[in-house]
Amino acid sequence: MEHLVQKPFPENFLWGAATAAYQVEGAIEEDGKGISVQDSKNFSNYFHDTTVTSDHYHRFREDIALMKTLGLKSYRFSIAWTRIYPDGETLNPAGVSFYNQLIDELIKNNIEPLVTLYHFDHPQSLQENFGGWYSEQMITHFLTFAVTCFHAFGDRVRWFMTICESNNVVLYPDLIGGVPAGIDVEVWRFQVSRVMALANARVIQSCRKLLPQAKIGPCIGYAIAYPATSAPQDVMAALNEDEFRTFYPLDLLCLGRQNPTVVNFFACRGLDIRLSPTELEEIKGANPDFIAFNYYQSDVAKACPDESEEAQPGFNQEGKKGGFVYPRFPGLYAGDSNPYLERNDWDWEIDPVGLRIACRKLFDRYQLPLMITENGLGARDTLANGEINDAYRIDYLQKHVEQMQLAISDGVPLLGYYPWSFIDLMSTSNGYNKRYGFVYVDREDSDIKTLTRYKKASFYWYQRLISSNGALL
Numbered sequence: 001m002e003h004l005v006q007k008p009f010p011e012n013f014l015w016g017a018a019t020a021a022y023q024v025e026g027a028i029e030e031d032g033k034g035i036s037v038q039d040s041k042n043f044s045n046y047f048h049d050t051t052v053t054s055d056h057y058h059r060f061r062e063d064i065a066l067m068k069t070l071g072l073k074s075y076r077f078s079i080a081w082t083r084i085y086p087d088g089e090t091l092n093p094a095g096v097s098f099y100n101q102l103i104d105e106l107i108k109n110n111i112e113p114l115v116t117l118y119h120f121d122h123p124q125s126l127q128e129n130f131g132g133w134y135s136e137q138m139i140t141h142f143l144t145f146a147v148t149c150f151h152a153f154g155d156r157v158r159w160f161m162t163i164c165e166s167n168n169v170v171l172y173p174d175l176i177g178g179v180p181a182g183i184d185v186e187v188w189r190f191q192v193s194r195v196m197a198l199a200n201a202r203v204i205q206s207c208r209k210l211l212p213q214a215k216i217g218p219c220i221g222y223a224i225a226y227p228a229t230s231a232p233q234d235v236m237a238a239l240n241e242d243e244f245r246t247f248y249p250l251d252l253l254c255l256g257r258q259n260p261t262v263v264n265f266f267a268c269r270g271l272d273i274r275l276s277p278t279e280l281e282e283i284k285g286a287n288p289d290f291i292a293f294n295y296y297q298s299d300v301a302k303a304c305p306d307e308s309e310e311a312q313p314g315f316n317q318e319g320k321k322g323g324f325v326y327p328r329f330p331g332l333y334a335g336d337s338n339p340y341l342e343r344n345d346w347d348w349e350i351d352p353v354g355l356r357i358a359c360r361k362l363f364d365r366y367q368l369p370l371m372i373t374e375n376g377l378g379a380r381d382t383l384a385n386g387e388i389n390d391a392y393r394i395d396y397l398q399k400h401v402e403q404m405q406l407a408i409s410d411g412v413p414l415l416g417y418y419p420w421s422f423i424d425l426m427s428t429s430n431g432y433n434k435r436y437g438f439v440y441v442d443r444e445d446s447d448i449k450t451l452t453r454y455k456k457a458s459f460y461w462y463q464r465l466i467s468s469n470g471a472l473l
């Protein structure tokens with residue numbers, strides 16, 4: 001449906017861009033920082049070295065000057081827990097001071113900070129001592145860390161996100177989770193969802209008490225699921241994927257209720273995932289102000305009979321089309337490719353219309369304002385004579401922004417848009433082979449090179465878009 005009258009982007013729309021600490025900062029052992037679970041990860045199949053990444057820790061003033069030139073209204077970054085509490089227990093004032101300087105520099109340049117409290121990088125010591133998010137002890141530690149951030153930064157930060165993509169943490173345990181030895185992965189998944197939901201609720205409640213003016217919400221990774229065909233079994237499979245991957249965690253975080261289909265599915269397999277009434281009450285009492293969601297692609301789901309062999313999703317590590325391993329979850333759904341969509345070299349299917357569908361589905365179900373906190377195209381960029389012509393990225397972003405405007409015209413309250421990423425950073429699953437930024441960083445996986453920053457063609461495109469408040473589409 002085209003709109004006769006398209007609504008403009010709201011005046012105070014947060015045109016932003018995003019990063020996360022372990023992917024961009026480097027300096028992992030400087031000024032008292034402790035080692036995080038991301039710093040200690042080492043994958044044999046792809047680059048994952050957090051030591052230097054894009055050296056933002058040392059170059060944040062230069063990077064913020066670039067943000068100002070770009071015209072960003074807002075910048076989403078995460079606070080490395082291990083700078084504030086290196087071992088999860090002892091406060092490190094030098095870490096607080098770093099983020100104070102970063103926030104001051106943003107404010108000085110009229111850029112509104114959006115702070116992610118947790119982006120996959122808790123202290124390694126908490127993982128070793130009690131298994132990280134598998135243990136309820138994590139709730140107290142996370143709360144202490146969050147309250148320290150509220151006290152230290154809450155006079156200048158108005159927007160907070162609690163936990164980034166709790167649903168993907170449990171979907172990809174090796175990449176961003178961490179299952180303690182000897183624990184069944186399914187049991188771990190539900191324990192982590194429960195602990196994260198309780199931690200999320202307590203952090204929101206503390207925020208309300210300490211910073212009544214602030215806005216806070218959870219963040220989810222949302223790949224909407226299309227049925228592979230109109231066969232009712234495939235339609236059911238798509239519903240299963242949406243409910244298990246996205247609505248189960250969001251219902252819990254936003255409504256304090258557990259999706260009964262999911263509860264029943266696991267009960268039939270001997271796993272009782274019910275939370276106590278007191279826990280659900282506590283979660284219900286901590287409604288978020290908004291839902292942040294990250295959108296890159298859509299999925300296709302087809303029926304997966306009970307007797308099928310299970311397969312976990314397998315990342316395409318080579319960046320050659322066709323390398324992605326589609327998951328199979330017997331009794332629920334199996335993934336498949338979408339013949340109607342183009343894909344990037346890592347098989348992430350490009351689906352701008354899916355973004356509008358995602359906005360509509362989320363608003364319809366939760367009636368909360370939405371924020372798109374990641375969206376972008378991972379690609380190999382080429383630096384030639386100091387320039388990067390990433391026309392493919394402009395095309396991707398432009399088509400997604402058009403769909404955002406249609407979603408706004410549909411009546412969805414969208415607060416802001418934070419493309420991933422402001423600057424090239426270490427991709428979680430593919431290092432520097434796969435870039436996302438508006439700003440190019442001169443380095444490769446195996447060679448740190450000069451780390452010089454270059455503006456890509458997409459930088460100038462986004463600059464024009466922001467200055468026209470989206471009118472130049």
Ligand code: BG6
Nearest residue numbers: 020221294378426427428429430
């Ligand atoms: C998001 C994560 O899910 O996906 C980011 O929050 C990540 O940390 C992004 O970088 C893109 O994924 P990848 O694996 O291409 O870096």
